Amino acid sequence: MDERIRKSISRGAWWGYLAVVILVLIPYLGVSKHFINLLTLTAILGIAVLGMDLLMGFTGLLSLGQAGFMAIGAYTSGILAVRYELPPLYGILVAQALTVVISLMIGKAVLRLKGYHLAIATLAFSVIMEQLLINSRELTGGPSGLAGVPFFSVGGLSVPTGLPLYYLTIGLVLIIILLFRNLTSVRVGRAWLAISGDETAAAMLGVNTSNYKLLAFVFAACLAALSGSLYVHYMRFISPDMVGMQASINITVMTALGGQGTLWGPLLGVGLLTFLPDFVSFTQQFQLIINGLVLFVTIVFFPKGISGLFTYVYQWIIQRIFRLQRYPEGGPIDNGASHSVHK
């Protein structure tokens, strides 16, 4: 077999293509509408989680406040659509602009902190956002939320929740993955990885660490806000607790659960947490316990998350079939970025 193809199979690139084909065809395989909606939700939350992966997995910054930026996206889009009847794309644009400004300010203030301090500072930001949303009733509808948000639309063409929004969102996720997967071939990607490896060493080598950290923070915030904007049009309703503290924690948990720094892992993490309640809902009483145990076992025994487990099993099989050498640090999308961050 051609060496290039061998390598590609071993690295699992074709898994990605297979996944895309399945995701495109799945609506025609007789799955329920509910299933498609859950996949759409996975893709929407996936956008925020990809941003989180950039922040946590690539740059090594632990944030517990991403839903705060989701809230900016969701409420900006929601309010502009409901109160001012502007088209959704305007909502997204305004939300993105607002997010850049706010995340620059927050980032400047909190990014000199590290580890737990950074985690609690970002969590505080998320709680503050939630409280502000609860308390500005005239604008946001307060704790009871903002209802009557229209479907997403592009240039007058409606993209209702269901198949159209499904294809739009998985398309977006795909674009983001394609943008990120060759991150190490550009300067900024290498700078981020250097920071996650050893910030002091990176600074000594001439990387302007604070600027690159700020850039990663703003980028992740913008993706979270985009996710929020789509979320509000998907749900057609938004309340503060949907993008509050718990949502923030969930985003971080999903990223770590899936396997940070791999892009596709965190998406699996979102999928698991979106679909799990459906699978275990028959055990109503034990649902919390099962959720907690699944989370615990995955994160403690497979610190690289679900993706680490998959990679291990996959390479074990491939090794048996093709008698190939194993790539010790590699995930299917391996560009050296898939190492986990130990801080």
Added chain:
Amino acid sequence: MSAVWQMIISGVTSGSIYALVGLGLGIIYNVSKVINLAQGEFLTWGALLLISLTGWGLPLGAAIALAVIMTAGIGIIFERLAIRPAWKSSTTVLLIATLAVSIVFKGIAMIGWGKDPLSAPSFSGEEPVRVGQTVIATQVFWVVGVLILIAALSWYFFNRTLAGKAILAVSENRDAAALVGIDVRLSVLTAFALSAAVGALAGAVIAPITFVTYDSGTMIGLKGFIALTLGGMGSIWGGIIGGVLLGLVEALGAGLISAQYKDLIAFVLLIIVLYAKPAGILSVSGKRV
């Protein structure tokens, strides 16, 4: 003026609880570098166990003692089953592992005690004490008394006993402590047991003045985390100072500005302190985390 005194009393009461949670978090953090997101659960379990035990007719003293001992046992099991397997993991993994444990604890509490809010009768009767115009519920004395007692006991334990000094040594430098023959594992285990006991005692004394549900622990655990961050994570005492301060600021903010903004004020205070003094208000200036 009496309104302000009323606020201060309510602030000191909730501040004492935050202080006890912060102290528990601080003990665990210093020894093991783990931020235990399940700390609030110890408090919930202490309160719920007390409510059940007194409900079964146990005398108050025995019920408190039993609730504290049982929760300390839970702390030991928690350390053995959850922290040891994850011992060598990264910050993120440990943080999420304790979060997972807190979800399991909530699940068990939900099955055991249901979803309805529960409360216990006041320890020394429902009749409040009046000082001038200020009304003080008798339970407030219990809460503040427990904080003072625990603070004094902690001081004695960490400064005068071998086990306490061993824990401090492990906090300073784990490897050096191991070199001089201190059992690091045992110290960590002791820290978890103590921390759980402190949490349970805090839960027991607030059971009469608040409603407890299976998921009460989340917010109170988070407030404890804020308390510890405010005071400074590097010190066992950071949590106590930070907790009382947090309670006072919250109560005065809620009373003087608006009750709606109570949580907002707490978190804004946190951001300001983190910005100005990242190592906490107890830190020596110039020292960075």
